[in-house]
Amino acid sequence: MMPRSLLARTFLLLALLVLLTTTAWLSLFRYLEAEPRARDTARLAASTVNLVRASLLAAATDKRPRLFEELGSREGIRLLPAEADDRLTPLPDTRFHRLVLRELTASLGPHTRVATRVNDEPGFWISFRLDEDDEDEFWLVLPREQAAHNVAGHLLSWGLLAVILALLVAWLIASRISHPLQAMAAAAAAVGRGQMPEPLAASGAEELRRLAGAFNAMASSLERHEKDRSEVLAGISHDLRTPLTRLRLEAEMSIGDDNARHGVIADIEEMEAVISQFMDYARDESGETPIPTDLAALLRDVAERKRAAGYRVHLAPADLPELELRPKALVRAVTNLIDNAIKYGGGEVWLQAAASTDAVSIDVIDHGPGIPPAEAERLKRPFTRRETARSGPGGTGLGLAIVDRIARLHGGHLDLLPHPDGGLIARLILPLGPRLYKLR
Structure with missing residues (x-):
């Protein structure tokens, strides 16, 4: 349920703190304000009742109906005779209304009744008698708002404004903490891809x-x-x-025995191949300018060159989109995968590619001994070899590292997957879109 980002979590906790503090403050204010407000409401109502009672006592009996009309038209006060069968709705059972009822009873006497409705008619109804011994009872009906307990609107407005300002400050605090960390996380991810990010701003x-x-x-x-x-x-x-080069010339000119000469030349060629891999790994591929490339034609050319060299490379045709690529680097990566499959996979290689909605995958498949899944990531590191299955004593451990480097250069990655029928699927995944990186 918690958000994942530090910015959202920090802001959520600060906002929760602000809301809880504001709610506690309003609750405390409402509690402390209820008693004086209830006392003022009860005193005002009791004063009105006493004034009306005094007016009725001072007026002649035949003048009282006229007095009722005057009070209703000028003061908004209604006087009604109380009946024995009146249906009453008592005040709500809240602290404020209990305080109002207590104050009215203390001021007007224990026989005082207070209601919010009488005979389904709303209002602030207060009963009284002209004399303590008088059996006749009257209802004084005041506006219903006088019995309502509402926190003043301007206080709520100021409280809402304070909450908004506090939330803005909370967002500012959270963002000043999280933004440098986000920039650092992005820079760390760039370093993990082999890039050199811009220096982080030392601020805050x-x-x-x-x-x-x-x-x-x-x-x-x-x-x-x-x-x-x-x-x-x-x-x-x-x-x-x-x-x-001098050793090779010397071997060809000085060694008379054909078998010895061929053996020395083969050793020299293997050493040159090792040096070529060192050069490939040391080369800064990011210096090559990305250009729109027909990937299908590129793979076809690589397969044809390998076939011309006498290797059995089977190409599965595919309809592939044109991509922004560094073609020389990609040719080097695919060639390394094919050479690796030829050397350790039995000599027969299948090259195929497919496009999805967001990436293109290039598969180099062989049916050799394969690579255990637990070893896949380790073998992509430089100078790492697996002697028993896919590497011999002449390997440098740089072939897969070079391919992985070129894959990351294009924003993709290299996967080494077991083939269901035995062997290895070396899958080079290139994302669609402008995700070419400059590696350092």
């Missing part, structure tokens, strides 16, 4: 400023570490290629 409370400064320092350190690692990998890979 001291704790938030220190947190923003620490996060900026961490992000800067990660960027510097990633840049240093890429430069080291690129430098080492570049420096190794020259001696490897």
